[in-house]
Amino acid sequence: MFLQQLINGLTLGSVYAIIALGYTMVYGILELINFAHGEIYMLGAYLVIIFLGIFTAMGLTSANFTLALILSIILTVVFCSAYGFTVEKVAYKPLRNAPRLSPLISAIGVSIFLQNFIMLTQGATDRGFPYRFGEGHLYFLNVDITYLQAMIIIVSGFLMFSLRIFIWKTRIGKAMRATSQDKTMAALVGINVNSIISVTFIIGAGLAAVAGVMVAAYYGLINYFIGYIAGIKAFTAAVLGGIGSIRGAMVGGIILGLVEGLGAAYISSEYKDAFAFIILIIILLIKPSGIYGREIDEKV
């Protein structure tokens, strides 16, 4: 029972973690909470269903389901990344030097826009994921893991690992870290800060899109409102880990997923969503900088 819930929590937690990475990366670079980020996850969930529908109409899903699924996922990631890129250019970049509240309000506006756009075009009722896959089971120490769960954990783990390598080992990663510490100085050593900001939004949106795809397949049901609650939870995960910290977002996401999974099993599943907010409140009261957060210096 305990191990079973641990696996369920880990599945959920790895999804929170990869959404949280988008929050934390954008915050690290722009000190902006991108409240429109959760909606990209929702968009990802819808797009994969739409692309799968198109491939079904073309007859590809019946011919080769795996290929159709992979193509749908790739297209979804590309579209969501393009969306994230565009949102930054349209909604945040013009406000780069505005008071900090302005881009925040802009973010909420973008989020409301996308929610309502999806509601109008896709309908307000739940949509089901058209195909079931990965339903086989692994039994391991009395724990029942579906292939899909295993896939979610492995894919998330792989993405997090790749991101870490990207940020710590590559030149663009170094440029991102430099930009997050001092934008002016980064520009003065020749880094094009605007392209680094774009790269950040593209990666964050791509990760959120993958999370959306995985959750759509895992729960089998989605609606236009899922981005809100997932966004808030991923935000909580990012704050828990220390906003701005990549490692923090990963750890925070996993902890949040585990708390939810175990809390639902041992306390009450009706309070499942409340656990995230209880954690958020406790963190803000006790250690607002989070587990790995930098203590913020007062800027003179």
Added chain:
Amino acid sequence: MFVLETNRLTRHFGGIKAIEDVSFKAKDRSIVSIIGPNGAGKTTLFNCFTGITKPTKGSIRFMNKEISGLQPHEIANLGISRTFQNIRLFSEMSVIENVMVGQHTKRKYNLFSAIFHNNNFLIQEQNILQNAFEYLEFIGLQNFADMRADNLPYGSQRRLEIARALATEPDIILLDEPTAGMNPAETEEVMSLIKNIQELGKTIILIEHDMHLVMGISDWIIVLDHGVKIAEGKPEQVRNDPLVIEAYLGKETIN
């Protein structure tokens, strides 16, 4: 040949004239010092050169190319690099990484080769690391490569800033008070470091308050006061200029 020329360069902040009609030329491979009392507009001048602030009027030409409208990273890539009066290292990165960031734009790079780690990419990364090490050796910090930058002693942090600026492979390097807060021994070290940089074939423009250093190494000195250039010339000319003495010491009132 002149690498940097300004013509009637002016920068106002509201009603304040931070720089007013400043024209000067910096000769290739020379050491030019900009001196003047606090608030004379020296740092604003540096900010204009590097694109951080846009001039209100006038032109800045680098190698005969107008640069006054360009973005900071474009100017950096053309070959002007700088340090700040207060240390601005990437403090959460290691010493070597700070220098490697300076090399960032100096090698051809595309995302494809970064993702697939092809040979070309690996060779380039190797080159960057090697170059970065050479810059660290140049300033004598090669034994601290993996230390976090903000754990270095103060004087070493200043030298590291110079190494990072050099790593962008500039033609002109702007040093804003490189010896601020240093003891006389450290100041001497910086002085010889500046000489060595000149020998690499670079032009150095220096803001400095230490007159011993300024008079000792400058080929040319420009004196600013209240945003206006009041004198320029070789050290011995500037030293005896009555306007300069007045700006530093105040007007003589005894008759």
